[in-house]
Each structure stands twice: as structure tokens, then as C-alpha cells.
Amino acid sequence: MTTAIASKNQDSGSSNKLLYIDNIKVLLTILVVLHHTFIAYTSSEGWYYNEETSILGARILATACISINQSFFMGYFFLLAAYFTSSSYSKKGISKFIKDRLIRLGTPILFYSFILTPFMCYLVYYFGKEHHITFFEYLSGYNSWIDLGVTWFIAALLLFTVLYAIVKKIFKITFGKPIAVPNSLSILLFSIILGIISFLVRIVFPVGWILKPVGFQLGHFPQYVALFSIGLLASKNNWFDQLSEKTGKQLKKVVWFCLLFFPVFFIVKFKLNTPSTWFSGGFHWQALLYAVWEQMIGISILTTLLIRGKRNWNKTSKLLTKASRSSFAVYIFHPLIIVVFTLCARNWNIEPAVKLLVMTPLIIIGSFIFGYFVLLIPGIKKII
DSSP, X not given: OOTTTTOOHHHHTOOGGGHHHHHHHHHHHHHHHHHHHHHHHHOSSSSSSOOOOOOHHHHHHHHHHHHHHXXXXXXXXXXXXXXXXXXXXXXXXXXXXXXXXXXXXXXXXXXIIIIIHHHHHHHIIIIISOOOOOHHHHHHTOOOOXXXXXXXXXXXXXXXXXXXXHHHHHHOOOOOSOOOOOOHHHHHHHHHHHHHHHHHHHHHSOTTOOBTTTTBOGGGHHHHHHHHHXXXXXXHHTXXXXXXXXXXXXXHHHHHHHHHHTHHHHHHHHHTTOOTHHHHSSSOHHHHHHHHHHHHHHHHHHHHHHHHHHHHOOOOOHHHHHHHHHHHHHHHHHHHHHHHHHXXXXXXXXXXXXXXXXXXXXXXXXXXXXXHHHTTSTTGGGTO
């Protein structure tokens, strides 16, 4: 997602054999933009500016897309980040490694919280809510200075990498014999166990519960911690290169099974009058079912994408290279692009679901163009 996370092959010591990881990173960044655009146009809350669609079918489809996306896309970033962490630490040593991470990850967090978020909120306040005051008048009453927004991920990654460096330094961890690459059954069992652990965590911290002010949804963190750890193991044991086509084919069947199973959740909800919150957490069998399903489909998707990427996407072009290099900037600034585009179209008197279809490609393209030009600012490339 960034040179500090995964993409600079020369920094990570990887070769052209890993071009497909940069391409997966671009895909994941697009999914992040899609995810938040869907929320903006299909939900009544959850984004800076929302226009909820009145079409039930659109809301159901958006819910399915958001749920499937959530099952793997952020965890995937943690996996890829960890894959390059060990080699970066080995090259730089603990002091330079931590300093580098504080600059490359800490700076975007501060910028987003103290500059970008107040500006976006002001745009919504001025144009969306039509309170026509100056920006400085707005700031005089602004009370959410520590709002990490989408940079919660960067903060979590900073925490994980610093903890890794400290543990590595203190305990002098060494690895014995290489660990064999997991097969499809091992991966599936891992996802089921992870689902059970997620269910147990969500009894106390249901999905949607946010640890303020950092914005961590602790209900998702079992996957993030697990995949960061798996990324470290995968790097040390060269698992990415060893994943087999057979594993990919078998896990692809799991993905299809989980996709076909998804309507069961709507049947349970509407036929049994189940509150939606029972799927998000608490001591409910619905929460257990959803948590296991989520990890099964999420882990299966990300593994299948790795195998397919290694086979079919291990190439690049000028456009893909620029998109990959811009992806971290896109991640940081795409909320601004979504807010600006949705506010520009706010007076377009048409169903929000139709706006979603029209605005989504414009927002994605606009985010990458904006990200590309951000990198042209002197000094920015040293950070992102």
C-alpha cells in the first residue's frame, strides 16, 4: 500500500517475481474506495456525507458487497505489510526501522487527523448542511481534533511494526527449520478457529464498537493480528511462492460455497425476526455463524487472489506502476475525493443508487489522479 508497507521492491529486497503483489495492492486500494462509496450512497450513517438509497434491493446488494469486502481487504493489507517487515528490519536495524516507520506512518496520521478531517467536515457542514460560515469560524467550535478516520489502519500498522521490532530486539527470536506451506485444509481450519476467536472477542466488542479516539474496531482485530503474524511467517518460509494451484482451486470452491450461503443470513434475519445486531456480536449463535462464515470466505479469497496473482498478474505497465506507487496517497486522500464528488452531486435530484453507479468510476479515477499529483509535491515521496 505504501513504500513503508509493501510496494517498494528495492526496499524489501524482492524481485520482479513479486510484481503481482503490487497489482493486488492496487486492487485492494480500489476496493477501499468502493467500500466507502457504497456506504456513502446506501447507508444513513457511517460516512462524512451520506445519501441513503430507498431501493431495498440496492441496500441488500451493497450490504453483501460491504460484508464480503470487509471479510478480507483490510486483513490483506496487514498480511502484505508484514511480509516485507522482517527484511526491512534486518536491513535497517531497530533504531532506523522505528524512525522510518514513525515518519512514514506517523506523519499521515497527524495530517489526516488535524488537517484533512476538519477540512472535510467543514465542507459537509457548509455545503451539505448549508451552514454558511467561514472555515475559521467552524474551527472555533470544532471538537474532534483527534479523529483518525481511515488512518486507523496506519495507526494499527505502526503499533504492530513497533511491537514487532521491540519483541525482536528483546527476545532475539530465531527460527529453526522452515515451516511447510499450509495446504487448503490447514488454511480452512485456521479460518474456522479464527472465526471462533472473533466470535468470542465480539461478545465484548461487537462489530461497530469503536475504540476512540484511534478508531479501532476491536471486533475485527483477531484477523488483523493473525494475518500480520502469518505475513511474518510467510516471508520467513517463502509461502507465497509455494502456494499451489491445487490449494487455489480448492479454496475457490470454499469461496463459492460461502457466497451461495450468504442469503441464509437474510432468511435468518427476516424469517426469525433476528435483530441485525445479533450478527455483529454478543452471545448469539447468529454471531458465531457470521464470524465463522466471514473468516472462511475472507481467508479463502485472499489466498485464492495470491495464487491467481502469482500465475496471471505478475506483470506491470506504466499505468499499473503509477497506480501502485500512488496507492498509499489514494488511501489517505480518497475520503476527500468521495466527499467532494458526493457534495457536488447533492442537488442532482435522482435516486442515490443511480448516483452510486454514475459516481463510483469517477471517484475511483479521481482518487488515483489526485494521488498521483500529490506525489509530485516536493518531499512527499520521502513520506508516502
